[in-house]
Amino acid sequence: MALIPQSFIADLLNRIDIVDVVGQHVKLKKAGANYQGLCPFHQEKSPSFSVSPTKQFYHCFGCGAHGSAISFMMEYAGLGYVDTIEELARSAGLTVPREERTANDVARLQQTMALSEVMSSAADWYRQQLKQAPRAVEYLKGRGLTGEIAKRYSLGYAPDGWQGLEAVFGTYANDEIAKTLLEGGLLIQSEQTDNQQTARRYDRFRDRIMFPIRNPKGQVIGFGGRILDQGEPKYLNSPETPLFSKGNTLYGLFEARQAIRAQEYVLVCEGYMDVVALAQLGFPNAVATLGTACTANHVRMLLRQTDRIVFSFDGDAAGQRAAQRALEACLPLMSDDKEIRFLFLPTEHDPDSYVRAYGAPAFEKVIKEAMSLSSFFFKIVSQEHELTTPEGRAHTHHAAKPLLLSMPPIALRTQILREVAIRTNSTPAELESFCGLTVAPAPVQSNAYVSHPQRSNTNPHFGNTNRTPGAPWQSAKGAAKRVQPIAPPQAPTDLAEQLLRVLIQFPHLGKSLDANKRTLALKASKLRSEKAFALMQDLLAQCDLVELIPGEAGKPPSVGAGSFALFQEQLSRSEFAPLYEVLRKRVMGSDLDLEGAMADLEGSFKKLELTDLKQEMTDITQKISGGTATDQDRARYRELGERLKFN
Structure with missing residues (x-):
């Protein structure tokens, strides 16, 4: 990717006013030479968030957040650096130049823009189809969802037909149209047979409730579809495309950002319906991974929004494996001011059914009592190992070593290491030496x-x-x-x-x-x-x-x-x-x-x-x-x- 020239970034910051940028998201009042408001990065009742028009700088005296207009948009909107520059440039009426932009860069940008327009048009059409599908509406009502929640998450419906999107984009026989729809994952093209003059092209999503997946800017980049009747797969996701990567995307994060800040934690679930149903039941701070394991990028995105993450998994073996992968993704990104917990529900329940069965207060209680990261760490490294035998303790050390090495040198790592040492009847120094975390100093001869x-x-x-x-x-x-x-x-x-x-x-x-x-x-x-x-x-x-x-x-x-x-x-x-x-x-x-x-x-x-x-x-x-x-x-x-x- 071509770099944005430094001179342009400097010019951009000179042209925009941080008061205007912050003021679009935070209610500010004049207070002397500066402006004040309630901090968007933590809960507070008295304003401690200050914006300086002379220094073009913001600072919160409550939580310590501070920076420029660029860092504000990165932290507040969860955007990447380049996306933030482009967003601010757009608001200032500027076009972001690129150094050494090649023909491939231009082609890639044009492809991305075309795909983005296609996804947006498809989402609008699916949403209109839902209004004309009583069966789909009744299904959503049966799951307890209101029209307000359906609108908030832009839910839609893909009719049970093979060429439904032709009504939006025209005939699939047009190779240019079909190419873009195929790249966006909206069409499937079958292999050509001897009996066919051309390969068959048909809609990927048919007779499904449609869940648009948005990026941090709110743009639709993919879809998840839930089948209405019996059939497999129950949930169908968009494939990997130039716009959409499962390992870098969380469903519902765009919609949940404000609630995450208000609740001061994020709840990570396993499915689309969990997220939407929990929002209906009073937990709008939920997001979901998209049929893939939790990745370091997922964790990094969440930690931009909050210091507290609660992962919710099924209590079965698959849920335990998913939780372990989430733990492995979290450890390298941990710091002592972060809190990560693991919630395991009974096998017969998902978050939606648990809240309906026991009520929101009961669910809040199990969230607060969720297993801490350190407790889950001990469970993972010691499971199936007999700690009363030397072999079992050695196996536990072996399992703990890669996890400890993946952590930064923080106080939590020291505490976990000490606890593992205690539970395995070892000393912290022995475990540190085994893991290679310390180097013993050369002995000094004191009796020479x-x-x-x-x-x-x-x-x-x-x-x-x-x-x-x-x-x-x-x-x-x-x-x-x-x-x-x-x-x-x-x-x-x-x-x-x-x-x-x-x-x-x-x-x-x-x-x-x-x-x-x-x-x-x-x-x-x-x-x-x-x-x-x-x-x-x-x-x-x-x-x-x-x-x-x-x-x-x-x-x-x-x-x-x-x-x-x-x-x-x-x-x-x-x-x-x-x-x-x-x-x-x-x-x-x-x-x-x-x-x-x-x-x-x-x-x-x-x-x-x-x-x-x-x-x-x-x-x-x-x-x-x-x-x-x-x-x-x-x-x-x-x-x-x-x-x-x-x-």
Whole structure:
């Protein structure tokens, strides 16, 4: 895909007013130099959401959400970066240019536009057909649905005919029409036989209730059809098309966005009817996967909308397998401010039937009591393993290892690891070692002896009066003396996250780092995790690419809005995007300003330099203990000791 030029993004942000953009979705009132309103990202009664027309920036003092017009639309509407740019450009009457747009790019865009128009027209026709199909209307009424809900989800009906859509698009004998309908998954073309002059073309959806599937912008990109009478398959989905990908789409997310924010959680079900019926019964915050396993992209889309996800599955073996796949999709994207639960209903019930049988309050209760992610984790790794035997405990460790390795280095991973260790009669250190999550530090010989030639007590370097504090040798006369080694420094893994967060928020600070500080930053990240190390590499590379705008007199330079947006886009597309997204969300909850960021950065590097200094002293101590130290080593040790006194 061709990139959007940075200059266009900067021009776009200069032309649009964030007050207008936010004001289309949030009721704002003037409050001094700024505007205030109720935050759209969390529930509140008193307005804490502020929009600055001078800074072109929004900030919520309640939940910490903040950013530009671009980030507001991405978070509020659940749009991707490119879709957000296109949406804002459209509102400003601009056309998004593309760098190096090829003939294939143009053809692909034209194909997408043609398919989108076809899907929209088909949805309108299906909706009109429902009004003329008493049998279909009675079926929906029998499921407890009202006309209001049917309208909200744009439900329709595909008549029981082979060429129904010809009424909308014309004869299927027209190859151009048929080609577009086939690409959109609305037609099926049979294989040509010897008895046929041409292949037969007919409607994919016949005698079915139609559920239009929408993307985050509300455009119809596919359909699900539920057969009215007996037959197989009961539910039929659109095939994969240039518009529609099951692994990247959730049914009902467009309709449920406001309710998800209001309820502060999303309920993930297994079918279209579950979503629509739950909306009718007072749970409009439900969505569904589309006949496929829950994917990381599904989870990522949901976490843009809320911090709490509840998966609802059948209690049978198939439901357990689906839940395990959902767990595997969630673990790499977890952070300590997220909550994910798993609800297993009795095998005779789906969410719709459960609410009808026991009522909405009972369903709310089982949602609140749903199994936590950690509890389900323990269940998955220990099932069918006998924890009273060494073999069973080893099998549990084996099952837990890939799941633990897939998680980012957060507090929840530490807690889960400790719990698994307790349940398997192991220590956390043993399990960490088995999983390869930690590297044991090299042992330091504390009982070693070393001989030194007799030295004068008046020697300024080795005498008692001027001896460097903590020196590993003694200056008194005599034979070997016991070495008192310096304890090796602790890995400063907490500093790695602090550095990453500062550089994500202020990339121009990363651009100005010298080679020594970059080495320290990479070393700290390496100690944290391989993912953190790789992200730091990518982050520093992207920092080098940002374009700086000179500051006013006496003020430091800053990053242009367009350049910063591209910086975010590149990192969000990198291999380590999940970890970047976690850190970016934490940055959004921070009120750190540039001055504070510079102070944090300076303090972090000072601590890292101090750690390196202590490590070098420890290495020299080991040489002295082994009798391999040179005069240069001892001179270096004294130099480091002097520096240590002033740090």
